[in-house]
Amino acid sequence: MKRKRLLALFAGGVFIAAVMSLHRMLEQGAEPQQEAPAGQGDQDLSRLAQKIDRLERLLSDNNRLVATLRDSLLHPKGDNIGGANVSSAHSPADPLPGCRLADETKGGADEVQLLDVYDRLPFDNPPGGVWKQGFDIRYQGDEWDETPLEVILVPHSHNDPGWLKTFDNYYHDQTKHILNNMLTKLSEDSRRKMIWAEISYFSRWWEELDQKKRDTVKRLLAGGQLEMVTGGWVMADEANSHYYALLDQLIEGHQWIQTHLGVKPSSGWAIDPFGHSPSMAYLLKGAGLSNMVIQRVHYAVKKEFARQQTLEFRWRQSWDSSPLSDITCHMMPFYSYDVPHTCGPDPAVCCQFDFHRLPGGRVFCPWRVPPQPITEQNVQERALLLLDQYRRKSRLFRSPVLFVPLGDDFRFVEPSEWDAQFRNYQQLFAFFQTHPELHVSVRTPSLLPLLLSLKAL
Ligand SMILES: [Zn+2]
Numbered sequence: 160m161k162r163k164r165l166l167a168l169f170a171g172g173v174f175i176a177a178v179m180s181l182h183r184m185l186e187q188g189a190e191p192q193q194e195a196p197a198g199q200g201d202q203d204l205s206r207l208a209q210k211i212d213r214l215e216r217l218l219s220d221n222n223r224l225v226a227t228l229r230d231s232l233l234h235p236k237g238d239n240i241g242g243a244n245v246s247s248a249h250s251p252a253d254p255l256p257g258c259r260l261a262d263e264t265k266g267g268a269d270e271v272q273l274l275d276v277y278d279r280l281p282f283d284n285p286p287g288g289v290w291k292q293g294f295d296i297r298y299q300g301d302e303w304d305e306t307p308l309e310v311i312l313v314p315h316s317h318n319d320p321g322w323l324k325t326f327d328n329y330y331h332d333q334t335k336h337i338l339n340n341m342l343t344k345l346s347e348d349s350r351r352k353m354i355w356a357e358i359s360y361f362s363r364w365w366e367e368l369d370q371k372k373r374d375t376v377k378r379l380l381a382g383g384q385l386e387m388v389t390g391g392w393v394m395a396d397e398a399n400s401h402y403y404a405l406l407d408q409l410i411e412g413h414q415w416i417q418t419h420l421g422v423k424p425s426s427g428w429a430i431d432p433f434g435h436s437p438s439m440a441y442l443l444k445g446a447g448l449s450n451m452v453i454q455r456v457h458y459a460v461k462k463e464f465a466r467q468q469t470l471e472f473r474w475r476q477s478w479d480s481s482p483l484s485d486i487t488c489h490m491m492p493f494y495s496y497d498v499p500h501t502c503g504p505d506p507a508v509c510c511q512f513d514f515h516r517l518p519g520g521r522v523f524c525p526w527r528v529p530p531q532p533i534t535e536q537n538v539q540e541r542a543l544l545l546l547d548q549y550r551r552k553s554r555l556f557r558s559p560v561l562f563v564p565l566g567d568d569f570r571f572v573e574p575s576e577w578d579a580q581f582r583n584y585q586q587l588f589a590f591f592q593t594h595p596e597l598h599v600s601v602r603t604p605s606l607l608p609l610l611l612s613l614k615a616l
Contacts, residue, residue, distance in 0.1 A: 269469070271467075271469055271472065272477075273460075274477075276460065276463060277460075280459045280460070280463060281459075282457070282459050283459075287462070288504075289504055289505040289506070289507065289508075290493060290504035290505070291458075291494070292458035292459070292461075292462055292494075293458075293461075293462050293465065293492075293493070293504060294462065294465075294466070296504055296551040296552070296554050296555065297551075297554070298550050298551065298554050302550075302554075303550075303559065303598035303599065304598060306559045307559065307598040307599060307600055308549065308550065308553055308559055308561060308598060308599045308600075309559055309560045309561065309599075309600050309601075309602065310549055310561045310563055310599060310600070310601040310602070311560060311561065311562050311563065311601075311602055312563050312565055312584065312601060312602075313352070313354060313562065313563065313564050313565065313566075314351075314352060314353045314354070314564075314565045314566055314571070314580065315353065315354050315356075315428070315430075315496075315564055315565070315566035315570075316337050316353075316355075316566050316567075316568075316569060316570040316571050317356075317394075317430060317431055317496065317566065317567065317568045317569070317570070318333070318334050318337070318356075318357050318360050318568075318569055319357075319394075319431070319568070320357055320359045320360060320392075320393050326359070326360075329360075329569070330360060330363055330364075333569045333572050334360045334363075334364070334569070335363075335364055335367070336572045336573070337569070337570070337571050337572055338355075338360070338361070338364045339364075340571055340572070340573070340574050340577055341353055341355075341385070341571065342372060342375055342376065342379075343574070344571075344574065344577040344578075344581070345379050345384045345385060346375060346379070348581070349382065349384060350585070351384060351577075351581055352383070352384050352385070352386070353384070353385055353386075353571075354385075354386045354387075354388045354428060355385065355386070355387055355388065356387075356388050356389050356390075356391070356394050356428045357391075357392075357393060357394060358387070358390060358391065358392050358411070358412035358415050358416060359392045359393055359412075361387075361415075362415050362419070365419060376420070377420065377421070380420060380422055386424075386426075387416055387420070387422060387424045388424055388426050388427065388428035388452075389409075389412075389424055389426070389427045389428050389429065389443070389448070389451075390409070390412045390413050390416050390423075390424035390446075391408050391409045391411075391412040391413075392408040392409075392411040392412040392415075393408055394428070394429055394430070394431055394432060395408055395409075395429075395432065395439070396432050396433070397429070397432045397434060397435050397436035397438070397439045398432070398433055398434040398436070402438045402442065405436075405438065405439055405442055406442055409442060409443075409446055413446060423447055424447075424448060425447070425448055425449055425450065426448060426449070426450040426451060426452070427439075427440075427443045427448050427450065427451030427452060427453075427486075428451075428452050429451065429452065429453050429454065430452065430453075430454040430455075430491070430496040430564075431454070431455065431496070432455060433455050434455060434456075435453045435455070435456065437474065437476055437477070440474045440476075440484075440486050440488065441476055441484055443486060444484055444485070444486040448486065449486065449487060450486070450487045450488070450489070451474075451486055451487070451488050451489070452488075452489045452490075452491065452562075453488060453489070453490050453491070454490075454491040454495075454496050456490055458494070461490065461491075461492055461493075464490060464492075465492050465555040468555065468556060468557045470489065470490045470491075470492055470555055470556060471487070471488070471489050471490070471556055471557070471558065472487075472488055472490075473485040473486070473487055473488070474486050474487075474488045489562060491564075492504075492552065492555050493506075494506075496564055496566070496567070497513070497566075497567040497568075498510065498512060498513035498565060498566070498567065499513065499524070499526070501563055501564045501565070502545065502548045502549065502552070502563055503547070503548025503549060503550075503551050503552040504548070504551050504552060505548060505551075506526060507524070507526035507528055508528075508544060508545075508547075508548055509548055510524035510525075510526055510528070510530070511524065511528055511529065511530045511531070511541075511544070512530060512545055512548075512584075512587075513530060513567075514530050514532075514579040514580050514582075514583045514584075515567075515570065515576045515579060515580065516529065516530050517529065517530050517531075517532060517579060518530075530583075532583060533582075533583045533586040533587055538586055538587065538590050539590065541587060542587045542590040542591060542594075545587060546591070546597060546599055549561055549563065549599065565580065565584070588601040
């Protein structure tokens, strides 16, 4: 503290001296101009411009001097502040002292500076087999003999508060039915889970609920069957929004949740924003969240992270050399958050495990291989086909825990969709359960917090 006070006094003194000397120089510069004869306007202007340039240089030198002095006081033993030992292309050769970037405190080979990755990647588009911009994922089959593969299935429904329809039209046509069905279908079976992100819709629906239904919602939350994720008023765009707007909608949603539901979200869920911002990660951490899931990242980055098995990471602010701003992040590896792109690398196979697309329905698989209802006759073949996708996907992560979202835009509108998904998946999972030699277990636990704590890096 003593050193800090001394430092503050010293820096203040240097600052005052710098301001006074600048003021004097300005005065000196202004006097002869007043005496200059008329007709020399151009010359005077150019002389003035030169003086301003000089003053700017002096000001910059002064700033540099103050920062250098401050650092020499803070690090008297000559600690390496300048980052000379960092090979990052984004570490300036002669960095301004004072601001110690996280990049300069790189601890191990696993540290990734995203700006370096951008420099390194060619952003080409090589064919990657069924995972179009990826690579062929292989496995031996004995990788899970010691530690079984643990699959965490997370049902979700992405509800844009206004996109092709208005907020109200979406609410009346789809969202209120999704939430009504959620109440019924989760109450029927405690193994069923769901997450919800958009509080603008949830609060709108809540207004219409009687006390009995509100109590059911609270019971589902307490039992871990329903989980509020992110808890923002919307799933905010992170590319164009000012951080104030990001924060404002987050406060709005969190206050509503706290007032009406009495819970606190612990995981972020951002599957549809087009690009992700470190500011959002920072705000989520500041709002008390400890994990987050992101999806729309350039395929070249996903591919690189998949190859390095760094799709799950601790996101650190580039200006923060301490772990205080760190938040655990899971980056989805494939093209989209729909079922064809979340069970594994092959969308043609994964689509067969979206039972909302069973023949006869309104949606179908564009890969022209439809799902089949799971029966006693086909359960083995179907379960092994799905397990193959799970295993391939899991090779992209270091953890034996595999996160598999199950949902899409405005999903679970009709009760039949809930039944189709849960009934068929329960049969597949029952098969895994009765075949320990497959070394796979499937759970829908208290969703993301458990999932991501298991994945703690
Ligand atoms: Zn969306």
